[in-house]
Amino acid sequence: MPSCGGSENGGSDAIVFHNGIVLPVDPSFSQHAALAIQGNRVLAVGDVETVRSVAGSGAREIDLDGRTVLPGFIEPHMHFALSAGLGHLPDIGPFRRPTFEDALAAIREEAARSGPDEWVMGRQFDPILLEPPRDLTTRDLDPIVPDRPAFFLNASGHIAYVNSRTLEQAGLDRSSSDPLGGELGRYENGELNGVLFGQAAWLPILLSNASVVDRMAGGFAEAGIGVGEEAAALGLTTLCDMATGGLSGAGELELYRQMYEGGRMNVRIRAYLYQPQAAAFDEAGVRPGDGDDFVRVAGFKIVSDGSNQGFTGRQREPYVGSESLGLFYVEPDDLRAMVLDRAGRGWPLAIHGNGDAAIDSILDAMDAAAAAGIDVSSLRCRIEHCSILHDDQIERMAEHGMVPSFLINHVHYWGHVMRDE
Structure with a gap:
């Protein structure tokens, strides 16, 4: 050579x-x-x-x-906006705070540090790695933060934990219905316990925090450049953002482009547009492949279920010690309609599927698209995670030219729990 x-x-x-x-x-x-x-x-x-x-x-x-x-390495699945927008929040996860009491101590420290009008926030809480596993509920958070909102994000990004003040501010109580594609955690008596399952349940609450919105509007580019520097130091030169528009709508693409002004951003971004923002992206006229070498639209992202480690991935069989099968964030009929629409317009799709039942629904949707005459194999669609996968599903994926996008960190951090439990 x-x-x-x-x-x-x-x-x-x-x-x-x-x-x-x-x-x-x-x-x-x-x-x-x-x-x-x-x-x-x-x-x-x-x-x-x-x-x-x-x-x-x-x-x-x-x-x-x-x-x-x-x-240079390619990061095939990450959440750039969340990293830039929320990466500054304190890490209360088990690698920094090994026990539940350590996590509570971190929350007390953050409550003491933050101002009286500021939300108390944190990230990376991961009950499945605690012994014994235990959620943060209002009973834990209210004594520490009784008079202002508190919000903590699970390490999976699929669950959040809030105090009673946050629920009150969001207008949620025991009479509230679960949002489409999400679930409000409850105590045995039906009262809300502050555990919010699925982005549909917690994202509107997060975006009601003015400081988060202001950071996206003002300091996002600078924070994003920092994420790029961290990635470059690890040898990553291309980052695939798997929910572009999730925090700031269609304008998020422009925020990404602004990071390259002055030549300071040193990694590329490939954007997979977040399906709930489809109407906004359509109105803006965004098409597959739009952009340049630095920021390019790569496809559409659909989230069909939750996470197995959070007990929200949709499974064929119930979770151990439970009757729950997990959640469909998108019901199978709705997923079929989305796939027919997007694939029919030539969009490559990256569809999040953790549980085997969710993967069934994804493959059923791809079958429907192929039956409608759409050449889905040419789109090289992906299934993100593929955590519980069977041989028959692998064969069906191959028929449609689908790529399994495994995240090895899921195996590293949570594999022993899935194996043993």
Whole structure:
């Protein structure tokens, strides 16, 4: 592989990396001794002498000192807006706060630190990794934060925990019905317990917090650049945002573009538009592939169920010790209509499916699209997570050219619980 960039030679702005291992990750998984680049192009990969000759005598050289050079990694599934908009909140999860009492102590610290008119907020709470597992409820939060809203996000992003003041401010009480695609947690007597299952239950409450809205409007670009710097430091050069528009509607795409002004953002974004904002994106005339090398619209994201670790992923069989099958965030008939609509317009789809029953409904929808004459295989649609998957479902996915987008962190952090329980 003497030359990759099609250039005869480099120049004074070319760079040669040598004295290490260069892995271009080609089909043969070859190894090379040197690499030359110029701007955003690879000039040559090969032995040192050949690469130097292509780069030219004026090229700058970097001694790798035995290190390895790899292409940039792609993060296939992340939530950029949540990371930028909420990443500053204190982490009360089990890796920082190993016990339930430690988490409560963190909440007390945040309540003492924040101003009297500020919400008390945190993220990463994860009851399934506690021993024993235990939710945050109003009975835990009200004594600590009795007179202002409190909001804490589960590590899965599918559940939130609030105090009674937050419920009151949102107009929710025991007479309230569950929102479509969500569920309000309750005590045995029917009173709300402050546990909100599904984005449909907690996202409107989050967006009623003026400080969150102001951060999205004012400080988002700066925070987003910080997320990009963190990603680049890990070798990630492309981030797939899996709910673009979830916090700020169709305007979120413009917020992403603003981050690249001045050349400060150093990773690419591929945006999967959040289905609940479909009307806004349609009105704005957004189409698949819109954008440039830095920010490009890649597809549409639909969330069909919750998370297995949060007991909201929709399963064929009930959870252990429960009669619950989990939640459909989108009922099967509605999902079928969404798939027919979006796929029929040529949109690649990334459909969140954790539980096996949810995956059944996704595949039924893809069957319907194919039966309607839509070439779904050409769209390379994805199922996100695929946490509980059966052989028959794998065969059906292959028939439609679907890609399973596994998140290995789910296995790393929660796999032992799913295996043992």
